[in-house]
Amino acid sequence: LCNTIFKEDLFQISHTANSETTKCQKETKSVKKRRITLIDTPGFFDPERSEEELKSEIVSCIxxxxxGPHVFLIVLKVEKFSEQENQVIDKIKDCFTEEAFKHAxxxxxxxxxxxxGMKIEEFVSQNRNLSDLVQKCGGRCHVVDNKYWKNKWLNKYRNNKHQVTQLLNTIKAMVDKGEYYxxxxxxxxxxxxxxxxxEIRQSSPDMSKKEIREKAKRIVSNLLKKIVGVTTGAVLGALLGVPVMVFAVVKALMEMKTKAIPVEAVVAVNVCMFYYLHLNDC
Known part of the structure; x- marks a missing residue:
């Protein structure tokens, strides 16, 4: 999806049968005179991924x-929804708070x-669970096809250029409200x-603003990854605003800080399918 939005293969995908994202990745590009930052994440409800791996990727996203992101893109496939797919939708609805849904x-x-001849709204209406999810997102839903809809000029609807434009218009309307999650x-x-x-600025005055920001994020990310006693579900719940989980992660982070772990020591230990968007006018 990210490569389709950017019209460029900037995001790595695995070459497995399902071609799913395996690592959190961020890229920024100008699209239709707006700077867009996309953060591509692995599927947070993938039962085949280990707890530790998922926790690490959620922390990277945070x-x-x-x-805070302007928009969450909840990415699903057009397919027949089995019990397993419906369970994933249930998990999304359980994890997302009302505030998060306002930005989804x-x-x-x-x-x-x-x-x-079928539009995505009709497809959604055929599944009550799916329809409920879209309604929680304010009725906002779009469809693309990363493989087959690249050059379908004879059919406006089944065309990525048209669909991405519609998606960006939806996002722009949300961002223009002046709020982010x-x-x-x-x-x-x-x-x-x-x-x-x-701290980095004082110790390394020759580093650029971008380099300082990236190093600072690595430091905090590694600190979060070292938190013990907080489950993967709690970290995801904290990202999505579940109050008790927000409290648990903040408390654990503050307790970690009181141990006064040296910054460089933390970095040395471990330096490093939702999407998040930041938009800024060029």
Whole structure:
């Protein structure tokens, strides 16, 4: 999806049968005179991924999107929804808070699977669970096909250029309200990043602003990854604003800080399918 939006193969995908994202990745590019930052993440509800691996990727997402994303893109496939797919939708609805849903858009891939003449809204309406999810997202849903809809000029609807334009228009309308998604945990992470930036700036005055920011995010990310006693579900819940989980992660982070672990020691230990977007006018 990210490569389709950017019209360029910037994001790595695995060459397995399902071609899913395996690592959190961030890229920024100008699209239609707006600077867009996309953060591509692995599927957070993939039962085949280990708890430790998922926790690490969620932490990477938290530090990359601080002080908060403008939009969550919840990415699903156009396919027959089995019990397993419906369980994933249930998990999404359970994890997302009402505030997070206000900033969410459902985007379907594999649009070629739609019967000829069918629009995505009709497809959604055929599944009550799916329809409920889209309604929680304010009715916002779009469809693309990363493989087959690249040059379909004879059919405006089954055309990525048209569909991406519609998606960006939806995002622009959300961003123009002047709000972005955040919560106490993300704000604490942003403050930690800013504090790390100041320390790096003083110790390494020749580093560029971008280099300082990236190093500060690595420091905070590694600190978060070292938190013990907090489950992967709690970290994901904190990202999405579940109050008790926000409190648990913030408390654990503050306790980690009181141990006064040296910055460089933390970095040395481990330096490093939602999407998040930041948009700024060029």
């Amino acid at each position: 530090t990359e999107c601080a002080p 858009v459902v985007v379907f891939t594999h649009g070629e699977q739609l019967p000829e 955040t919560n106490e945990m993300i704000q604490v992470v942003e403050r930690e990043i800013q504090q790390a930036e100041e």
